[in-house]
Amino acid sequence: MSMHHILKMPRSRLMLGAAAVSLALTSAASAETLRWARVGDALTMDPHSQNEGPTHTLNHHIYETLVGRDVDGKLLPRLATEWGISEEDDSVWVFKIREGVTFHDGTAMTAEDVVFSLDRARTPPSGMAALHAAVEEVTAVDDTTVHVRMSGPAPLYVQNLTNTFIMSKAWAEANGVETAPNFAAGEEAYSVRNTNGTGPYKLVERDPEVRTVLEVFEGHWGDAPEVTEIIYTPISEAATRVAALLSGEVDVVQDVPVQDIARLEQTDGIKVVRGPENRNIFFSYDMTSEKLASSDAADNPFAKPEVREAMAMVIDREAIRQVVMRGESQPSAAPLPPFVNGWTEEMHAFPSPDVERAAELVAEAGYPDGFSVTLNCPNDRYLNDEAICQALVGMLSRINIKANLVAQTRSLHFPLIENWETDFYMLGWGVPTFDSQYIFDFLVHSRGGAYGAFNGSRYANPELDAKIESLATMTDLEARNAVIAEIWDQVMEDRVFLNVHNQVLAYAMRDDINLDVHPENQPRMTTVTFD
């Protein structure tokens, strides 16, 4: 703008301009906006409706849980300051509730709100109900103490609470959302786009799949975070997501494509942080049926221990890491992530592949000419899932196992496991409770009732089933860990799983931002600091 124009400008506008400049300068020091992008949006703002990663991640900024999960996997006090099993009755959990906590609408949070929230979370159609299946009754003993009575001793129940949010009873009643929204009801619930939590940020704008704006909540009980405003944008296309970071339109990007990590690291002004994810990727197979539906073998080759051993011998995890994952994975033979209780160095170790011996084993098992089988894989669920399967197909062909790959979308893949319609499949598993029991309950225990929903191997060992069931109520943690070790010994010996690796998470960001990778892929923007 030339001098001439400025002189012609009315005086009041000049003043206003100057005021705006000084305002911008002062607010730059105290206010930090963080623009955050990831592949998909939260499905809903309702705190209990969906048990789904991105939904929890966003809600953790608005709502709070009794206990939190730190980046190292340990529990942190949040709305509960202390917790433990009652000394009088080992099936009762006691929670001390934090005092001086207020909701975003200014009302105080009480033990009654905690009782209401836990009841809401465990009542269908809440998506969180399965995590609270063992709860019999929740009561407020006084203003700051809540008792949760379980159907029996439940030493690990507190681990199930890291994604169960506390909401205001009065607010829920006033807005007709006393229960979680019901899909079948056909109406939108108030809590889907409106919130009232106790979290460090409050919801200012919610345009699903477009933009969600959070603003710091001044009345929060904790330390004030450096980030005062969060603008959250889902960008589904990987190339666009990376471009938005490079062009400076967003500050932090989650779900960085593996193939872009190296290039981003070499870009000035951008950094990439990595960390192990709580998710391991493995293959499993029908090891019980008489005959496989998709195989040319007369019987079930996977029922033969030699065949399972041969497959474990021929899989080249290092090659998968280097070629398929471009170095971004943690190869392991242990079918559980390293920070989960029950993991050992022994289970993790694997020898280098021995193709010759593996081929001999297949021949010894009675398949001198090998056999064919269909391998089912998802192609949009895990990092490079289809490519990992292709690599395995190549490796198995060296020992005459002709795997025919069928890679399809997740909504077609997972029902195959659920309905026992696959002989050989890929699955990835996260362990939100950070304890092996969770794996045993869903993947190892024979199918029935609440057990074995993802046990696609049809593995059924009554002795093991009894041990798994006993874990739920053992309060002596040392004895319990011994039983976990026994179960793993048997599972590893029977080779129920052919584990590939643990996934590694990568977040890319502007290089003056400090943010740690969260093992459950739930980054907390409250922890962000700026250089």
Next chain:
Amino acid sequence: MIAFIIRRLLQSILVMLTVALVAFALFRFVGDPIASMVGQETTLAERAELRDALGLNDPFVVQFFTFVSRALVGDFGISYRLQQPVMELILSRLPATLELALVSGILAFVLGVGFGVYTALRRGGWLSSSIMTVSLIGVSLPTFLIGVLLIWVFAVELQWLPSFGRGDVVDLGGWWRTGLLTESGRASLVLPAITLGLYQMTLIMRLVRAEMLEVLRTDYIKFARARGLTNRAVNFGHALKNTLVPVITITGLQLGSIIAFAIITETVFQWPGVGALFINSVRFVDVPVMAAYLMLIALVFVVINLIVDLLYYVVDPRLRMDRTTAGH
């Protein structure tokens, strides 16, 4: 005229019903919505219960009948994924798609006709040849690639334009949010509109050029020149006007395609329209949204075809003549 419109409307209803039937038949192959709707802890019994409650176990005919009878009163149910009423969801996304489609349609038409006329008149000129060559890129490169290329050049390298989203929007009357009235909204529109319109522009340009070359050879153009009319009057008044009937048909039909195939452009640019909504719904097996979207697209094609037919009347006097002087 009225009889014609009524006849077309009846045909349209039949088309819509057929689309609904085909769409429903296809949904059975997209997968199981329950898998995406519940957490991994949900027991098999609870999954079966939810499937029952949503009517997914009902026979095909029952599901289809329920859908059609509800759709007739504008009730498309609630999204499995976003838990919002489907109608509201689609109506809130529609303005973004329509604005994008309209702008890229206008862009394609204006530039397509302009370049088409130019290349027909200046055949063999170096500019014409280069326009023809560059336009080849428009038809041969996939939309996805063009979008990504434009993002890398104009958003990442030059940093002139935004790489994603729709910018700031202004609410008009509570039911239409427009990005055309803000600077960031207009800037956000440029790259997606070019990406979406490039193919159509090339198509229109080649069509206009071919038609023009055809018409310029006809006798009446020679007579017009012989009468000493100006070049302008000959080229635009006589030649161009007579090429427009096929061009209008194609443009009209292409407008439908632009809306329908905005899916890819919207996904690349994270444009918050109905196309991106549809893609996300397919990934989640959100049957209510997929069904409503396909019905909407069918409706768009039906309406556009109707308008195109009516436009023939306006542009081509022979059609009107045939009706009024039938039997001679």
